[in-house]
Amino acid sequence: MAKIDINKVAEILKKNQLDPKLLRQIVEEMNAITQAEEDGEKLPPVKKQFAILVSDPNGVLPKEELAGWVLQLPETESVATVEERIFRGAYDYNDTRKGRQYPVKTVGEAIEQVPAKIFKEAELWVKTKVPVLMLRTNNEIPRELKQPD
Template sequence: MPKIDVNQVAEILKRNQVDPALLRQIVEEMNLVTQADSEADENKPPPVKKQFVILISDPEDRLPKGDFAGWVLQIPENESVATTQDRIFRGTYDYNASKKGRLYPAKTVGEALENVAAKYFKEADLWVKTKTPVLMLRTNNEIPKE
């Protein structure tokens, strides 16, 4: 529903020659309703900030115990994931060849994923979902019975 200012409604009612007593009553009721809405908005808790996490299944305990950071990317479903780095490189080469890229070239994969515009990666069929690295967690892929 579109929002409209109470003063605009009052002006419209005046132009249509509504009785001044009725006009005053309508405006007062509208002010009470908008005041109640604004109080409800003030009492609402702030939204919870969320972050992406990459969960790695490691049931055979092959990964080292340390923490990892990485990026969440998307490529076409029918393509091999082994081509992902080549796609990053291709998009970064195109960016570095542009005017802005010549001024501020991306020298690492991290810089490329954070700074290169999405249009360069889109041409390489790559979509970056997180520009900043996110933490990856390990799991043994089992639910405890307890």
């Protein structure tokens, strides 16, 4: 829907010899509507972050925070090949002109800097370029909700 300035609408109506009283009433009504729309502007969206929740019923993982990345690979492939795919993407990137100028040396740098196109050739899709916190859970829901003190 096209938007037009209220003053231009008023000029068009005046040019078509509309009654001044009716013209004023229409312009006031349009101003009220636009003012209400401006007052009701949307709040900026809440920024969100990814987190990885890992089931740890046996308490094997350490209790401190760990960081990681969210990745995807084909279902038919083993997840044990993820590191190899990252290495392959990093090697391919380092062979490019930009990679020779700014080579990646760590897994974190590779995930952040290597373009998706190169990882796609290695059948790996990076969902988060920055590391996200990994949380652990014992995979049980308590019978009673704990009340805050």
